[in-house]
Amino acid sequence: RPAVVYDIAGKNDQSFNEAVFVGITKYMNDTGIAVTELEPTNAAQVEQSLKKLASRGYEPIVAVGFAMANAVQAAAEAYPDTKFTLIDMVVGLPNVQNVLYKEHEGSFLVGVLAAMNSETGTVGFVGGMDIPLISRFECGYKQGVNWQDSSMNVLANMTGSTPAAFGNPSKGGELTRTQIQNGADVVYAAAGGTGSGVYQAAADAGVLAIGVDSNQNWMQPGTMLTSMLKRVGEAAYDSYDAANNGTWEAGFRILGLAEGGVGWALDEHNRDMITAEMEARVNEARDAIIAGDIVVHDYMADNSCPI
């Protein structure tokens, strides 16, 4: 009886949570097993949701997002026989699987694309909540931009300092408009539900935007350059699947480009915008990263960005 608890932006944020949701929907369709989904509305309810599921015998329980770490810790301690899968954060308990992503690697690739598409020499980044995790996106992106063209200028803003920053399209739009007025002509949003405001503002001004987590190319076709994919849906899917097959393991899964955990989206919505030259250049970067020729600095390794 698998279950999932989304974070407070909700499963339809069209971004991070939705990527999980899509994976789970796929799992339900493939297997016919129903997954119970809960969407707490504030931080104080997260732990309650997890414990409630655990107490009723649900497992594995996927907890979506870094913000759930403490709640997972408490719930996993209270229900040591229940399997928990935590995305984006680490809880060191024998019944918790931690799934982590190398977002900086994926962001690097979209940074390359952004640099190749900018005419003004300035690109933008709109982050969600001001935390190291999001700075990791920002830093990877900057490295990609810089790798492509070291004369480029990157404008970066964070939406806020609380989890609500992942669900504030109004402010996302405002920040984007400011960046555009300051010259940015490609804007990358790593901001969950806030992104929709970013893409809207970009579309309104006729500049390019880059989505995140889910494939968001469809959202503003024509101005969505690409999306940085973070395949959290697969993580949820795999976790349920593994539990079914008895292969679920506690511990870490760290997924980067090499593991296919992150990547970039190329589909019918942006096919026409990506030239062969761009595609080749991005693939070159990808191969170099996988091969270890390019080491993308991880912001969270030392809480600083070399660029």
Place this chain on the structure above:
Amino acid sequence: MNEFLLNTLDATLRYSTPLIFASMAGLFSERSGVVDIGLEGKMLIAAFISAAAASVFGSPWIGLGAAILASSIFAMIHGFATITHKGNQIVSGVAINIMASGLTMVLGLAWFKQGGQTPALANDERFLSITLPGVDIIDYIPILGDIYRELISGHNILVYLALLIVPLVWWVVNRTRFGLRLRAVGENPKAVDTAGLSVERLRYKALLIGGILCGIGGAYIATAHNAQFTKEMTAGAGFIALAALIFGKWRPYTVLSACFLFSFLKALEDRLQSVIIPGIGEVPVQFIEATPYLLTVILLAGFIGRAIPPKAVGEPYIKEL
């Protein structure tokens, strides 16, 4: 022209629009003697309904109409409770805010199954920016050209409506018969009653106007400034409008200035992660965020001028026991 300033002022205008609608709504209701802390709730329900209707029916105008209707219904609930049944105006306002907050989520989830959001609106489902005539001509004039192009032109129609509505409100309140009666009923309802006018009718009219204005404000947030409804989207704008109403001492133009001031602070807050004030050091954004509320408290405390509300505000008009 300073880019930063121009951009900030541009955003100020965008942020001030819902504040203007809501505070003018509050002005009508409070000048008639009915406290309106439900501005937030009315705008929220209007934002939701406008986005929902615009998305379903494919037109921002239908969205606007539906928003006005929804917000007016809430205004009439407030009227029914406080005018007809002499209920406590604060409690009624609290109820309206809470109901709006819950209903938008519950209905949104049930209707659209997108976690409480409405579908993103396509361009023909929302109010788009319009370029005012003559931008290219004036563009050549140095400072003025910039101001005209960046600041004055390029907003959506509701922004211009908000700016037009303020003089209109002033005119209605100060120059028309309805305005005279409105001012009278907020000061001394008994005098109005003995002059042969119905206090209840006047107050209902005022609340209805308030409902309509809040409806426009809400529609602006979801279908003009943004392109979909997201949960708790008004994010306190109704309360800031209330603060602006008090800060502007219930007078249209001063209220407008307060709206501009508070929106400017908000625009600044967006653009600055933190502010360095010489001599004081770094001021966190949270402080800027709290400034409108702090300013209002300071004003209310009489440290900067005095905010004297309409005399009868807050009191239900009870003729006989």
Place this chain on the structure above:
Amino acid sequence: MDNSHIAIELIDVDKHFGAVHANDKVSLTVKTGTIHGIVGENGAGKSTLMSILYGFYQADSGHIKVFEKDCKFTSSRQSIDAGIGMVHQHFMLVENFTVLENVILGTEGGALISESLEKARKELTRLGVEYGLEVDLDTPVELLSVGILQRVEILKGLYKGAKILILDEPTGVLTPQETDELFRIFSALKEQGVTIILITHKLREIMSITDQVSVMRDGKMVAHRQTNETSTEELAELMIGRKVLLNIDKSESKSGSPVLKVTNLHVSNEQGIERVSDINFEVCSGEVLGIAGVTGNGQGTLLKALTGILPLTKGSIEVFGKIITSDNHLGPRILRELGIAHVPEDRQRMGLITEFSASESALLGYHNDEHLNQGLLLKKALVKKNCESLMSSFDVRPADPNLKSSNFSGGNQQKLIVAREFERDPEVLIIGQPTRGVDIGAIEFIRKRIIAMRDAGKAVVLVSVELEEIMSLSDRIIVMCDGQITGNVDARDAEERTLGLMMANALTSSEKNQEVQS
């Protein structure tokens, strides 16, 4: 003048306010072009009846005819349209509006006010000249004196085309000069054929200006008279339902040394307006000092200053050797502890808390008493027992300490308050309007208790608007007018006429001299 037409006919008008039967099958006929007086005690139902006629309240049953046409008024608008104007007991003006705006409110004409204002300005100027009712039309009314406000109210009625003008206690707040002026206006209006209904408590006014007079008591209409066929005595008796003058046997006072001394006292009311100016007097133990005056001449403010409710702005009050000044404010709590008891003028609003039980109301002012508290807790049982004993010794009925205070009749509420204040055995008793709206039995009882207090050697300050009460209880009388003392006489020498003149501050200097000499 054609007096044969009937302007107003009220037939069996009945009105309840919850449990109060404010009008009980009241009938009234008023002839066109006359001045018709209505008198009656407080709460008799006069204002209610007139408000029904004005369409402000709706009667439960009964008929109204105006100029011999049946009318059913559901709002004041209809009654205004029928030609009725009313000047309410409490003015119905929007304070921050100008005179002009106040006048046009409700009958603006067009949807824009500018034209209406111009039209009204012309019309009002004309009316002003015609009736001698000149006022500055552009002043906000909050800046005008009550006398002028009165004119504004009358202008409002006339502007709306009133042929019948109702005035509810218009003179209660006026100086004698203003009253004379008002009556002159009445005569002018009457000349023009306007019918006037005048409510007042002052029988002298009734006698001097009205043509007919009707008397109300307890919600009922008890009598109609031609003014020239009746007398003040008869009217008073009709109003109250008994002979008025109560004679209290009292012995000579054995006054001792002064206990309360007021010097050069100035006090402002809650709105910051000076209502008491330069007052000096002394009260000795074993003496009743009566303070006479028309309502609203500063007595209320003086009482509040004497009991610590209002601070002084200038001067001093000395009591038991303690000196109160503007810098040294002693609140009601301290003064009460010093031995000053206070029976307030307004029992409903100040004397008790209508929503409290009788025993809690009987605690008001004494909840900090040591013997009623034990540590942190109030001794509720003792509080109740105290109340029971108050009720039995002052004959409060029903003697139920748990009953809500509002459910006692006015007289019993008053007895409860008097009991509470008298039982503490104070050294100084300050008492305002002790018998207002109280039934005859209670009046006698309360008055006897006051004399008993005096005889026990206490100092009593008595404020009353009823001269008869002042004269029968006091040993010494001071008269207040416009916040100042305009007379100070020994009660044995007091006459109603001179006191009346003093109350109006109309004593000529020669009369004053005579007074001093005697």
Place this chain on the structure above:
Amino acid sequence: MTRDTRLAWINGLMLPLLNVLTAFAAIAIVFVFINVDPIEAAKIVIHGTLGYEEGVGYTLYYATNFVFTGLAVAVAFHAGLFNIGGEGQAYVGGLGVALAVLAFDPSISPWVVIPASIMGSLLFGALWAIVPGYLQAYRGSHIVITTIMFNFIASALMVYMCVHVLREVGQMNPQSKMFPETAWLPFIHDIFAGIGYKIAPSPLNLSIVLALLFSLLVWIFLWHTRWGYAIRATGKNTTAAVYGGIKPKKVIILTMCISGALAGLVAVNELLGYQHRLMLDFQYGYGFGGIAVALMGRNHPAGILVAALLFGMLYQGGMELAFELPNVSRHIVVVMQGLVILFCGALEYIYKPRLVRFLAPIEASE
């Protein structure tokens, strides 16, 4: 029965009951709107709140918060003050708790830490209410508006504290570090386990005893002490209170202080009792809910206990609904709360004239 006692019954019992029923009817309509069978929903709510131990535990745990905020609103009401700042006072109360707990060394005895942190919640809650109280008393600013403003200021302050001051190094969530176990209030299921009864674990903790205790204290305070007398006198009739030697300004400050302190106790239940760390929005909705609880409970502690229980059931029931029915989100609780406030608060007297008129002939015939 005298007219008085009859009116008391009508006011105290029949009207609230009728109002609650109307609110429920309105909720049923909302359910129909979103395609949920109201009967089915009612069953889920009843079973989920009273049908099993854990559910009961949750219900009481939520109710505890409502007792605190309900009492807070009621105490202020008795002085004629409308404290709608419970939300902010509870929030800042949490800061008091956190600062107190974190100030102590983890090795110090719970007998010191817990009382100190409860004092922290009382103190900070009171502090946040005193300022609006002071402004009302001495500067004439209206308490309703200032308390609204203070809710927002509290929110900004708490974000600042959680993000910039109390966040642990390396932690991304804006929240304080975990409280040491010495600062945890015992859970009721642990207490029961200690004396040999096994009950299902739930967040219900010792705070509920605190809630009952404070209900009793508030009752004693308001009706059996001179200060309570002064507060009620001021609320019912300020003029008379002044006449009685009571200083309304002081009463306002005292009352707001008590009111804010009571609201601050929400932090004890939430943080010391359950979350064990300071986090954002832990007080969400309880302050406004307290208004409804106080109104329904007729501002009397006994009534507040009953109303708080009802609200606890709404909260827990709403959670269950969201759990059981895919079409229902947790926000249904918010709608229910709004409707209850509307019908039990703003439309408080909707039935009164009817009821009185209906009873009048019966009364007359007696």
